[in-house]
Amino acid sequence: MRDAEHTTPHGETPYSPTSLLRALTANPYGVATLREHEHPAAEAAPPDNRYTRVTTLLLALLLGFVVAVSVLDLRGEAAAEDSPRALLEQEVRETRAEAEQLEERRIELEGQVTEAQGAVLEQDDSGAAERLTEFESAGAGVPMSGPGTVLVLEDSAPLPSSPGAADGAANRVTDGDLQIAVNGLWAAGAEAISVNGQRIGPTTAIRTAGSAILVDFRPLSPPYRVTALGDTEQLRTAVDASETGAYLSEISTRFGIRLSWEDGEELSVPARSTGTLREATALEDSGDAAAETPPSDSPSDSTSD
Missing domain, CATH: 1.20.5 (Single alpha-helices involved in coiled-coils or other helix-helix interfaces)
Incomplete structure (x- = not known):
């Protein structure tokens, strides 16, 4: 039994949290220290059985x-179907489907515009529609298909590194490599060329922005598939025998750029995107203006006796 002088004056269990706080406040020197066998935590611990x-x-x-x-x-x-992720995925699918429908509608309307344009041109000048088609073909304004070959350029495999370290960096295809390949195919007699679905025209630019290659300001990603329409054997033979073939062979053996050829009988290249015609003005015919100019008076003949 604990001594009376160490009991609390408020009737709580000795050394409970409340009684201890009050005892310390009233008479700090009258509180006895806790003995090991009297520790409250030891008394409250359940038996280990x-x-x-x-x-x-x-x-x-x-x-x-x-x-x-x-x-x-x-x-x-x-x-669940009503979760934010599922709703977002559904919205993406619906947006893609709508974009595909709009693209099909655009192609249909372009065909109708072309037919109407040809009918109007034939009314005033027979053969004008055919000449316009030839001009558009020369400017890569119409899609084309036929036999040809595909030159595939791909980045090198990761370079070896020191033992125990990660793989090294890879040598990448540059815009200059694509420019040389495209020019070599043009020189070999290609009728039409596209790179990863982007048509190459007279004013097409192949450039680099950061780590991406741009064709007409559209970023492309490897592998780069250069599709060329024309005689398959002639294209490959002419490229291999030219400076383009020597350059491609060098970047393949020296830098590990992977090259391959794929021939096809039904390859296709899309039309190059053109600007929208918003306003047109007919030019005056210089021939009519010249015909309306009155001729100068000729000097009169005179005779003298």
């Missing part, structure tokens, strides 16, 4: 089961 161990194990299993069920419920809600 088989029953308590089994109970603790069952509670741990129950807690783990509750956590697993909660995680599965959260994943189920995330994968």
Whole structure:
């Protein structure tokens, strides 16, 4: 039994949190130190026996089961049809489908405009529509298809590095490589060329912006497929025998740029995008203006006796 001088004056259990605080406030020097066998935590600890161990194990299993069920419920809600991710994916699919429909409608309307334009041209000048088609073909304004070959240029494999380190960097295809390949195919007799679906025309620019290659300001990604229409054997033979072939062979053996040829009988290249005609003005015919100019008076003949 504890001495009376160390009991609290308020009737609480000796050395409970409330009584200890009041005892310290009233008479700090009258509070005895706690003995090891009288520590409240030691008295409150449950006995260590088989029953308590089994109970603790069952509670741990129950807690783990509750956590697993909660995680599965959260994943189920995330994968539900009304989750934000599912709604966003559905919106993306609908937008893509709408874009495809609009693209088909655009192609249909362009065909109607071309037919109407040809009918108007034939009314005033027979053969004008054919000449316009030839001009558009020369300017890459119409799609073309036929036999040809595809030159594929791809970045090199990752370079070897020191033992135990990650793979090294790869040598990349540059805009200059594509320019030389395209010019070599033109010189070999290609009738039409496209790079990754971008038509190459007289004013097409192949440039680099950062780490991307741009064709008419459209970024492309490797591998780069240069499609050329024409005689397959002639194109490949002419390129291999020219400076272009020597250059391609050098970048392949020296820098590891991967090159390959793919022949086809039904290759196609798209039309090059052209600007929209918004206003046109007919030019005056210089011939009519010259015909309206009155001729100068000729000097009169005179005779003298």
